[in-house]
Amino acid sequence: QKEVEQNSGPLSVPEGAIASLNCTYSDRGSQSFFWYRQYSGKSPELIMSIYSNGDKEDGRFTAQLNKASQYVSLLIRDSQPSDSATYLCAVKTGRQGAQKLVFGQGTRLTINP
Amino acid sequence: DAMVIQNPRYQVTQFGKPVTLSCSQTLNHNVMYWYQQKSSQAPKLLFHYYDKDFNNEADTPDNFQSRRPNTSFCFLDIRSPGLGDAAMYLCATSSHTPAEQFFGPGTRLTVL
Numbered sequence: 526q527k528e529v530e531q532n533s534g535p536l537s538v539p540e541g542a543i544a545s546l547n548c549t550y551s552d553r554g555s556q557s558f559f560w561y562r563q564y565s566g567k568s569p570e571l572i573m574s575i576y577s578n579g580d581k582e583d584g585r586f587t588a589q590l591n592k593a594s595q596y597v598s599l600l601i602r603d604s605q606p607s608d609s610a611t612y613l614c615a616v617k618t619g620r621q622g623a624q625k626l627v628f629g630q631g632t633r634l635t636i637n638p
Numbered sequence: 639d640a641m642v643i644q645n646p647r648y649q650v651t652q653f654g655k656p657v658t659l660s661c662s663q664t665l666n667h668n669v670m671y672w673y674q675q676k677s678s679q680a681p682k683l684l685f686h687y688y689d690k691d692f693n694n695e696a697d698t699p700d701n702f703q704s705r706r707p708n709t710s711f712c713f714l715d716i717r718s719p720g721l722g723d724a725a726m727y728l729c730a731t732s733s734h735t736p737a738e739q740f741f742g743p744g745t746r747l748t749v750l
Contacts (some may be wrong), residue, residue, distance in 0.1 A: 526707070531700075533678070557737070559738065559739075561741075566746075567657075567743070567744070568728055568741040568742060568743050568744040569681065569728070569741050570741070571738055571739070571740065574738055578642075613680065613681070615739075625683055625686075626678075626739060628680040628681050629680055630678070630680045631680065632678055
């Protein structure tokens with residue numbers, strides 16, 4: 526089982542709709558979770574971090590965390606063509622003193638005008 | 639603006655010819671990371687520095703080395719690049735491990 530798993534997509538969503546991106550992780554002790562956006566040929570850009578169960582909203586983005594189910598998701602409301610990118614889920618994992626971020630392989634999202 | 643800078647943005651080298659990639663930051667962060675990312679794959683952590691302390695990932699090949707002469711700069715040395723080392727190399731920083739990480743623009747390495 527991979528440490529961080531995402532559906533690689535592509536996920537195609539019409540403009541103005543809600544895009545839902547999902548991520549599962551294997552380390553039950555993980556406490557910190559991040560979503561990065563990566564445009565083709567560019568580097569990852571941090572868009573959300575979440576540490577507690579529940580929802581965290583920032584503009585059109587909502588991150589959702591369920592530690593019991595080891596599941597984190599990202600919702601993008603009112604999707605725009607500029608949201609077309611690969612979205613990477615990253616999880617802080619490992620024992621104290623040797624922790625690191627482990628990235629999923631990313632979900633490629635396409636917003637269709 | 640505080641930022642992470644990588645040079646060069648594109649590097650072409652020959653098989654077996656050593657190459658050095660550079661990263662600098664104005665964020666004054668303690669931690670600097672090097673990742674390798676191949677097409678359609680997750681970024682793979684090679685190593686990181688917490689201040690002067692070097693932390694190597696167990697599966698990072700010996701062919702990859704790093705130096706951090708001061709807080710602002712970190713270098714990735716590839717001693718004998720192979721065709722399989724062609725990738726995007728990403729430098730990232732964070733204020734402590736392994737908090738929110740901020741990435742530089744990356745260096746695209748081509749090995750001929």
